[in-house]
Amino acid sequence: MYLWIWRHLPAKSPLAKSAIALALALALTALLWYVVFPWVEPQIQFDQGTIDEDG
């Protein structure tokens, strides 16, 4: 999978390829951190400190 992505990166020199790969990884991390995780976290919240009949 990663080899396939590496081959299809739109650059010739390994340095430019590395730079693009790094940018892609950072973009993906940001997407997870700011969009996906804030949405997922409340659905599976494990730290709920209230007392109620449902527990």
Add this chain to the structure above:
Amino acid sequence: MRGFIKALGEIFITFGLVVLLFVTYTLWGTGRYTQAQQTSLAEQLDARWSEPTAADVTREKVKLGDGMALIRIPRFGAKYRFVIVEGTTPADLRRGPGHYAGTAMPGQIGNFVVSGHRTTYSAPFNKVDRLKDGDEILIDTRRTQYVYRVTGSQIVAPTRVEVTAPVPFRPGRKPKKRLITLTTCHPKYSAAQRLIIFGELDRQLPRVNDGGQK
């Protein structure tokens, strides 16, 4: 076949990294949301408290989801300060510690019950297990600062609603004391049990913040 297994392995490793990142987010990333919410809640509360009131009596009702008081605990340092939100839905508690709607208001006879996160979302009640008997819990409202003192703690099942009764563990009994109860998760990073801190009002001081001291 080899290519397939290789791709599968790469997917698993990626998934593992994403899970690790998610754990990091839950423990530390969520606090940023709470901090932003706390800043706006504190501003709203300041604005509301500095509006001059017509009479000496206020009948203002606190809406669910609004900030209703400030909590400070000197043992946790001078910077420890949270706006208590009215209500204890998961959305309320993501913004800060929440007051159980329907339990006593600060300083009233009965039980002022507040719930807060032990971990995640700025973890307001992270260190409440370190409170010792006699420690002060300061609750600031518009006109009064209530000084409660810790009287004990207990670990209970999440369903023991009796701790939030006006007289804890004695539902239905008529309260005579002015109590505070803090509830949070126990153990840390789990919701298996609840850690409960009990306290009683020690004294109250008038607060002057009318006339807009901005």
